[in-house]
Amino acid sequence: MPWLLLLLPLIAAAANQLYLKRNAFIASMLSVASVAATFAISLMLLGKENAVAPLNWIAIGGFEIEIGLKLDQLATGMMVVVTGVGLLVHVFSLAYMADDSAKARFFTCLSLFMFSMTGIVLASNFIMTFMFWELVGLSSYLLIGHWYQRESAADAAKKAFITNRVGDFGFMIGILMLWGITGTLNFDDMKVPAGISTGVLGAALLCVFCGAVGKSAQMPLHVWLPDAMEGPTPVSALIHAATMVAAGVYMLFRLQLSIGSDAFDNFAGDTIAIVGGITALCAALMATQQNDIKRILAYSTLSQLGYMIMAVGLLAGEAGMFHLFTHAWFKALLFLGSGAVIHACHHQQDIWQMGGLLKKMPITGFTFLIGFLALIAVPGTAGFFSKEQILEAAHHHDRLSWLFWVAATVALLTPFYMTRLFAVAFLGKQRSKDADHAHEVGPLMFLPLLILAVLGLIAGYPFIAEKLAPAYEKPAHLFHFSGLVPITSVVAVLVGLVAGLVVYLGKERDPISVPLFRDRFRIDAFYDGVLVRYLQDAFAAIVHFFDEFLISGLIVGGSARIAEGFGGLFRRVQGGNLQGYAFAFGIGVILVIYFTAF
């Protein structure tokens, strides 16, 4: 039965692609059915340790690659998140994409994504992880570029793919190095041999981390995620908020479990934590000055991913995975809520063109409010419990306790920019015709929102988290507001919330302008202006030289010229001259006789 988890979405994708291209309704229903079935199977498998006999795929000498499924609490819990969010997003998409001309293609890609993501979650070895890692990259590319007629969407898809390739290159090297160090790629048998130097091991782990930097959009490869918002909003909710971008965190934690967290207890873990912390801080700063509702959420995703990566680097992977778990629900909720808003406002995405939507769309508004409270970690919501664990972990780390203050600053900035978003878009008065005409969305769209809102409220409590979360460590006290960490975090939330309300409530336009944050620290401009311009162009010139002279001139053109030369030579022989033929024939006979007789 575990194989069905992989096969069902693949079958759905294949059937949609091969037979149902013209029949969008059946295609969408098939995709929804497949994800519903996989969700049911994941629930059945939850928490059970199943051993599934692996298939031998390739054997070269002593080196074997298996296709195997690893089912443990981590994998099955993650499957529930993936298929659960997936199911709700599929249902939401039925309404959101109802009028899209390429609905069948959209659902095909969604099914392909579900297949690839399942592969990453259940992979039993690194080769499989890498394959499905690339497959999610492909489906993400296809879905970001769903509206490929728009140049910005096509560019964003390309950017996402290429940026990920940069990270994946390091990932590949890291996998090979780990194979060299441990002699195996199976998660089950991996352990650090005695006497390996910290430098080599740390370098291997950092190379593997490169993959996570790309996929989970950490600095400096974070640039693709905000642009990926060009894709349809349900895609942003599923892939670019809840599941795929969390794959990096999942993979790192899986590695930490199988190789032992001691292996990370050196400069590798520290680097990972610092990268995560810096990403969390910078993304939060950038989020404060964005105007596009989806971009704000994208930067907030970046910053939360930074938290998770930081937790993994601080050897508190359980806290990171717990945050991944709660974040998946409320961030999917926020994205789907923004999707409903965008749908209602005739594809208006600028928050300064909205306003007063809470009155116009009460269900969307209130579920969005719940997601907002969970994201800023108001005590009692899901986000509070998981963020608390990460802050504790940062505070208790011996070398990097300064990261706690970075995390606390992020905890202060998060309520600030989210309050800005909520106050501007949902409160106040309508600022444009689009917002004026907005009305509540249909049940296919608000039902997923309601379910996600419930989960966003309660997913952090132990009775849910112990069963569903991929990894969870029950804290000693659920609510205790003594000690530095809880007080800092609550104060940060309050200050951020109040500051956001004071600055932004009832404002017509942005009273604060920080060009540096708005221009995303000019990192994108730097990449465009320097890296793309000089590096890529220089590289393109080299490739062009190779293509033009070596491939085209020497190999392809050369073989053509050789054939042509021989042809010209032999054409002379066919002179059409009868006597010539007879003469050649006579000479030939004489030669044959000469060689046989003498």
Added chain:
Amino acid sequence: MASLHDYLLVSGLLFAIGLAGVVLRRNIIVMFMCLELMLSAANLTLVAFSRFNGMNGLPDYNGQMLVFFVITVAAAEVSVGLAIIVALYRARQTIHTDDLNSLKG
């Protein structure tokens, strides 16, 4: 009496003349005749060997029999060849090989 050597010499000369004619002449009829000359050279060789390789005063009849076959086949070949030449002349109004070069590469 002429020795086997003389016969073979004459036969070789005939063959060389025939081959030269085939290679050098441009008129198909003449080439055809030279071809026949080469066949005759071969026949002469066969007859000469038959005469000199005989046993008990009798020639080796196998060689002479082969000659008759060659003559018969040559007659058939000539008839086919002449027919082709006639057809060729009707089609092209020429029997000059220099003009027959439509297969030239």
